Every structure is written in structure tokens, then in C-alpha cells.
Amino acid sequence: MRFNEKELVCLSRQPSEMAAELGMRGPKKGDVVKKRLVKLVVNFLFYFRTDEEEPIGALLLEQFRSPGYTQCRVERGGHLQTFSIVFLDEAERKYLFECDSEEQCKDWIDSIIKASYEFMRRNLIFYRTEIHRLTGKDPLEQYGISDEARFQVNSGSQLVVRDTSSL
Amino acid sequence: MKLHEKILTHFLSCTSPVDKEGYLYKKKERNATYYRRWFVLKANLLFYQDRPADRHLLGVIVLEGCTVQLLDSDGYFPFSLEFGSGLKTYRLAAGDAQTQGRWVKALFLASHCYLSCLVRDLGRQYEEVKQQQECSDSLSSFRSFSPPTNSLVVPTLGPSTVVREGRSFSASAALPPPSIPTKLAAKKSPKKWQRRNAHVTPLNGPAPPYGEWSLVGSDPLIEFRKLHDFYGQEVQKAREEWLRSRQTEEDRSENDLIDLG
Numbered sequence: 001m002r003f004n005e006k007e008l009v010c011l012s013r014q015p016s017e018m019a020a021e022l023g024m025r026g027p028k029k030g031d032v033v034k035k036r037l038v039k040l041v042v043n044f045l046f047y048f049r050t051d052e053e054e055p056i057g058a059l060l061l062e063q064f065r066s067p068g069y070t071q072c073r074v075e076r077g078g079h080l081q082t083f084s085i086v087f088l089d090e091a092e093r094k095y096l097f098e099c100d101s102e103e104q105c106k107d108w109i110d111s112i113i114k115a116s117y118e119f120m121r122r123n124l125i126f127y128r129t130e131i132h133r134l135t136g137k138d139p140l141e142q143y144g145i146s147d148e149a150r151f152q153v154n155s156g157s158q159l160v161v162r163d164t165s166s167l
Numbered sequence: 168m169k170l171h172e173k174i175l176t177h178f179l180s181c182t183s184p185v186d187k188e189g190y191l192y193k194k195k196e197r198n199a200t201y202y203r204r205w206f207v208l209k210a211n212l213l214f215y216q217d218r219p220a221d222r223h224l225l226g227v228i229v230l231e232g233c234t235v236q237l238l239d240s241d242g243y244f245p246f247s248l249e250f251g252s253g254l255k256t257y258r259l260a261a262g263d264a265q266t267q268g269r270w271v272k273a274l275f276l277a278s279h280c281y282l283s284c285l286v287r288d289l290g291r292q293y294e295e296v297k298q299q300q301e302c303s304d305s306l307s308s309f310r311s312f313s314p315p316t317n318s319l320v321v322p323t324l325g326p327s328t329v330v331r332e333g334r335s336f337s338a339s340a341a342l343p344p345p346s347i348p349t350k351l352a353a354k355k356s357p358k359k360w361q362r363r364n365a366h367v368t369p370l371n372g373p374a375p376p377y378g379e380w381s382l383v384g385s386d387p388l389i390e391f392r393k394l395h396d397f398y399g400q401e402v403q404k405a406r407e408e409w410l411r412s413r414q415t416e417e418d419r420s421e422n423d424l425i426d427l428g
Contacts, residue, residue, distance in 0.1 A: 001172050001175075001176075001227060002225065003226060003227045004229055005170070006254055006255065007229065007232065007233070007250045007255060008168065008229050010254060011232055014232075042211070042278075043210070043211070044229075057168060057170070057171060058168060058169070058170050059171055059174060060170075060171070060175055062174070062183070063174070063181055087173075087177070089173050089174065093173070093174075117210035117211060117279055117282065120282050121184075121210075123286050123290070124282065124286045124289060127289035127290055128289060130293055131289065131292055131293055134297070134300055139289055139292055143285075145276060148186075148273065149184070149185075149186055149273075150184070150273070152184075
């Protein structure tokens with residue numbers, strides 16, 4: 001499948017708040033943990049060999065789940081904080097990342113989840129619906145984008161809708 | 168660089184919303200000829216293939232960092248996706264002006280950055296609207312009361328005392344904030360101002376001098392409003408704190424529950 005590689009590499013060089021050296025292990029049997037510079041830009045997770053300019057690869061952060069961070073014991077009684085991302089395709093590919101601390105794990109999971117386009121879209125639809133309910137006005141009207149399929153409340157399948165009563 | 172294609176193809180075929188799809192013409196870089204392709208726009212990705220039913224994807228364009236330009240007609244209704252100096256320009260065209268306009272708009276709104284700004288903006292609006300609603304809810308429950316001319320009656324809200332005479336009334340009747348958890352409310356106004364039950368006068372001494380009722384003046388209705396405003400500010404602050412803490416609590420707990428499947 002063709003893709004705009006040069007432009008994507010350029011995207012990977014954009015400044016990002018979430019960029020760090022983490023241990024990374026791929027989904028294939030026999031894959032081992034390797035030190036990588038992992039960088040989150042928009043809804044892509046890029047990973048580089050340290051000190052290389054071009055990323056080795058890019059993971060689209062859509063249609064995945066994160067089982068949450070875990071602690072695993074390593075040799076000599078030490079502990080590692082890890083989190084993983086499992087893609088929801090048939091193969092259920094799992095990528096594991098090793099962090100320095102529990103806090104770092106939490107930050108990464110949080111950022112990755114919130115970077116997903118689908119997650120952001122659901123938030124937008126929630127805000128749109130609520131503002132409309134509370135004020136009688138559609139907040140997207142002022143931007144002239146009320147009719148765009150992209151922002152419709154009933155677009156596509158209904159994924160988990162946020163429970164408004166908790167707010 | 169490796170782009171993990173299976174993740175993209177799964178994303179394309181899954182049930183999340185398709186933002187736009189249809190036939191467009193795509194110019195090949197080499198020979199400037201238009202080829203008809205089926206395009207599917209989903210999130211910030213533009214996929215293309217020969218026909219809608221095809222399983223084989225020809226390619227994908229990641230739409231971050233590009234500008235969408237309407238171009239002068241060349242027999243078709245062209246537009247371009249320009250990534251900037253040294254980078255690609257994709258030349259596409261529609262069969263009519265309406266299709267062209269719709270695609271240009273849809274592509275313009277497709278970037279992650281755009282959505283990110285929009286969500287932030289709406290999130291702010293939502294918080295403002297919520298706060299305004301809560302304030303007006305508590306105020307309206309006071310304003311709906313209209314007192315008779317000859318006697319002072321404090322609106323009864325919850326277990327408060329109804330005052331029948333003079334200028335004295337109970338502070339606890341002034342501000343019932345139903346949405347604040349009781350432990351927070353207990354820290355604020357009711358403790359700061361000693362409750363004085365107007366019906367109980369001390370048996371062995373005179374009634375408290377006028378000076379102790381610092382906010383009470385000759386017109387009970389005006390003074391009631393002053394009191395309401397004065398303690399209302401405290402209540403509003405407490406409410407904001409509570410809303411903020413609820414929000415962070417919810418954000419934290421949501422991490423464990425999200426399943427983006």
C-alpha cells in the first residue's frame with residue numbers, strides 16, 4: 001500500500017510533549033525488548049533508534065486497547081513499570097513498553113488514549129450534545145460546520161456514550 | 168520507515184464513522200493523467216482504491232500538515248493537497264463543482280490538529296455553561312419568592328426556620344446548595360456565622376444588640392439579598408472546587424474503563 005512516507009517522516013519530527021526513551025517489544029514471537037526513542041505526534045506513535053533522524057516505524061493509534069500498566073519483576077528482585085497497547089485487528093498485536101516509573105506509565109497511557117482521533121471525536125460529540133441541551137444552541141453553528149458528517153451525533157456505530165449523570 | 172498497514176486497514180474496515188467517500192480523479196505525478204479512484208476519508212486519513220468493493224487498497228494519504236487548495240478548472244473540477252516545500256502535492260479532481268466544494272471542505276476539516284482545537288474550545292464552552300447553569304439554578308430558587316408587604320417571610324428551603332417578625336432570621340435558611348456534598352458545606356458559612364434562632368430570646372438577658380447583626384439593616388428584604396450575595400460567593404467557590412475535583416477523579420477512573428474497540 002502506498003503512503004506519503006516523506007510527509008509522515010516530516011510529521012515525526014514535529015515537536016511533541018510525549019517523547020522518551022522506553023524499552024519496546026514488538027508483537028511477534030521471539031521479539032525482545034529494545035531501547036527506542038518513542039514519540040507521540042497527533043494519533044501516531046513513532047519509534048526511532050536513539051540518535052537516528054528517521055523513525056523505524058509508525059503505529060496508528062486507533063482501534064486499540066490498553067490493558068493498563070503493570071509491574072513485573074525482573075532479575076535481581078527489581079521491578080519494571082510497563083504498559084502495553086493491543087490492536088484490535090484479528091491478530092491482536094500487542095506492543096509492550098517499559099518505563100522508568102509508574103507515573104511515566106500512567107502519563108503515556110493517558111496521552112496515547114487521548115490522542116486517538118476517535119476518542120477526540122466522541123468528546124466533541126458529547127460537548128456538542130450537552131451544550132445544545134443546556135443552552136438550546138448548537139455550538140458548531142458559529143463555525144459553519146453543523147452539517148458535516150464528521151461531527152454528527154449519530155454517525156457510524158454508537159460506541160460507548162459517556163454517562164452524563166456523573167457530571 | 169515502516170507504516171504498520173494492518174492497523175490502518177483494520178481501522179478502515181471497522182465500524183467507526185466514515186467521514187466521506189466517493190469517486191474522485193487522481194493525477195499521476197509522472198504523466199499528468201487523471202485516473203478514477205474510489206476515495207474513503209476517515210479521521211485524518213484518505214484511503215484510495217480502484218473500486219468500492221475492492222479489498223486491495225492502493226494507498227493512503229495521511230492528512231496532517233497539508234493545505235487544501237481549490238484550483239482553476241481544467242475541464243474537471245480540481246483541487247490539491249499541498250504538503251509544502253520539498254514535499255508532495257496531490258492533485259485530485261471532482262466531476263462537478265458541488266462535489267469539488269464538498270470534498271474540499273471535508274478535507275479541510277479532517278486534520279487531527281483541527282479537531283484538537285475544536286474539542287478544546289467546546290470543552291471550555293461546556294465548563295462555562297455548566298457553571299452558569301448551576302449559579303442560575305441556585306439564584307432562581309430565591310428570586311421566585313415574592314414576599315407579602317407587611318411581614319418578613321424568608322423562603323423555606325429545606326429544614327430552615329420561617330421568620331415571622333422583626334429583623335432577625337436564621338442564616339442557615341439563606342443558602343441551600345443542594346449539589347454540594349454535605350461535608351464541604353459543613354466547612355463553610357453555617358459554621359462561620361452562629362445560628363440565631365429568632366424565636367428564642369434569652370431568658371436572662373436582653374436580646375443581642377443591633378450591632379451584632381452586622382449585615383442586617385432596616386429593610387429586611389434588601390439585607391437578605393446582601394447576605395445572599397455575600398455567602399453566595401463562598402458557595403460558588405466551593406462548587407467550582409468540587410466540580411474540578413470531580414472532573415479529575417473522573418478522568419483518572421476513566422483510564423481503566425476505556426475500551427476503544
